[in-house]
Amino acid sequence: MPRIALPNKGRLADDTRELFADAGLDVRIRGDRALSASLGGLFEAIFVRAADIPEFVADGAADLGVTGWDLVCESGRDLASLLDLELGRCRLSVAATEESGILSADQVPAGSRVATSFPRLAREFFAVRGRTVQLVPVSGAAEITPHLGVADVIVDLVSSGSTLRVNGLREVDTVLESSARLISTRETAAAMDTVPTARRDLRSLVAALESVIRAKGQRYVMANVPRQNLALVRSVLPGLGGPTVVDVLNGGEHVAVHAVVPAADIYRTIGDLRELGATGVLVTRIERLIP
Numbered sequence: 001m002p003r004i005a006l007p008n009k010g011r012l013a014d015d016t017r018e019l020f021a022d023a024g025l026d027v028r029i030r031g032d033r034a035l036s037a038s039l040g041g042l043f044e045a046i047f048v049r050a051a052d053i054p055e056f057v058a059d060g061a062a063d064l065g066v067t068g069w070d071l072v073c074e075s076g077r078d079l080a081s082l083l084d085l086e087l088g089r090c091r092l093s094v095a096a097t098e099e100s101g102i103l104s105a106d107q108v109p110a111g112s113r114v115a116t117s118f119p120r121l122a123r124e125f126f127a128v129r130g131r132t133v134q135l136v137p138v139s140g141a142a143e144i145t146p147h148l149g150v151a152d153v154i155v156d157l158v159s160s161g162s163t164l165r166v167n168g169l170r171e172v173d174t175v176l177e178s179s180a181r182l183i184s185t186r187e188t189a190a191a192m193d194t195v196p197t198a199r200r201d202l203r204s205l206v207a208a209l210e211s212v213i214r215a216k217g218q219r220y221v222m223a224n225v226p227r228q229n230l231a232l233v234r235s236v237l238p239g240l241g242g243p244t245v246v247d248v249l250n251g252g253e254h255v256a257v258h259a260v261v262p263a264a265d266i267y268r269t270i271g272d273l274r275e276l277g278a279t280g281v282l283v284t285r286i287e288r289l290i291p
Contacts, residue, residue, distance in 0.1 A: 008047035080189035115151035
């Protein structure tokens with residue numbers, strides 16, 4: 001049974017389980033302290049620290065894993081990103097105090113102390129820019145170190161930036177953009193792409209997760225519109241390849257149109273349809289979307 005390494009705690013763990021459940025792979029835990037579980041009876045999930053997942057996958061203890069791309073890059077292991085799960089979006093950034101006057105990483109003085117829990121990425125980032133810095137490894141709360149005199153700048157994960165602002169810091173550069181990824185070894189990824197019969201189970205998993213992700217932020221719209229306005233409807237409901245048009249039994253001059261529309265456009269779309277004489281407008285969520 002293919003084995004998948006999943007985060008064992010935190011927001012990412014909860015969001016990952018929800019995503020797998022939406023794909024039809026419920027996590028069936030044997031007990032509250034179980035270190036493994038069944039995923040829909042088709043895969044085995046093992047629960048480990050997100051930071052350890054790149055090692056588990058690289059060493060073959062798991063076929064696939066879900067963790068942040070920042071942790072994959074920091075691990076230094078040569079792994080492939082099979083799918084961006086669009087969870088936990090953030091960025092690894094360089095930040096300095098407001099009073100430092102530093103506006104970019106190129107302005108960080110030589111010999112500056114850099115507090116970070118990502119020493120590999122921080123070292124490579126400054127080395128590429130020809131900046132000689134002294135790394136100060138920390139396991140958390142890097143944003144407080146400049147105020148304690150422990151470091152001059154920090155390299156830390158940033159989401160909204162509010163924590164930095166509260167602590168009198170500002171972002172001056174971005175090391176990398178990160179989000180949760182479904183990862184594998186490059187050998188596994190190559191086999192999935194080039195050998196039709198190889199790892200069909202893993203390809204099916206990727207396709208299932210991708211269909212759920214693609215459906216997020218989309219809505220399915222149905223409405224009865226006057227036949228004479230069909231030409232105008234296409235501009236309102238472009239859909240994936242144009243709206244689907246269906247004759248309505250005893251509908252007279254009306255036909256039913258169906259289309260997939262971005263959720264952000266629903267308010268405007270409904271208004272435009274009403275102006276074209278649409279009736280019976282129905283909007284539903286989409287569980288999966290396979291183009």
